[in-house]
Amino acid sequence: MARLEQVIINIVDIFMEYADDEGKKRQLNKEELKKLFEKEIQSDEFKGKINTGDVEEAMKMLDQNHDGEVNFREFCRCVSALARSYYQSKKGGKKDKGAEPQ
Ligand SMILES: [Ca+2]
Numbered sequence: 845m846a847r848l849e850q851v852i853i854n855i856v857d858i859f860m861e862y863a864d865d866e867g868k869k870r871q872l873n874k875e876e877l878k879k880l881f882e883k884e885i886q887s888d889e890f891k892g893k894i895n896t897g898d899v900e901e902a903m904k905m906l907d908q909n910h911d912g913e914v915n916f917r918e919f920c921r922c923v924s925a926l927a928r929s930y931y932q933s934k935k936g937g938k939k940d941k942g943a944e945p946q
């Protein structure tokens with residue numbers, strides 16, 4: 845499969861896997877968000893960007909509609925913010941090897 849297609853499928857699959865609510869609306873609550881961060885974000889670079897160590901803080905930042913959970917739209921915003929920050933660090937000219945994702 846083409847790389848971009850794989851990325852899109854991964855984003856959707858990851859969200860659905862962690863947000864899973866039987867029958868209810870699919871959203872990430874704090875516990876689910878914490879699990880997702882723990883398993884799917886490994887490098888310190890990305891962890892620092894969205895403060896994965898403090899789920900309360902991360903939730904405040906990601907929960908745009910203030911319903912206490914992260915929906916797919918809010919999750920996409922998080923992924924795109926991470927991508928932008930990685931892009932910035934990459935094009936910034938500083939050869940920072942530590943910025944490489946694991
Ligand atoms: Ca859920």
Ligand SMILES: [Ca+2]
Binds near residue numbers: 912918
């Ligand atoms: Ca929300």
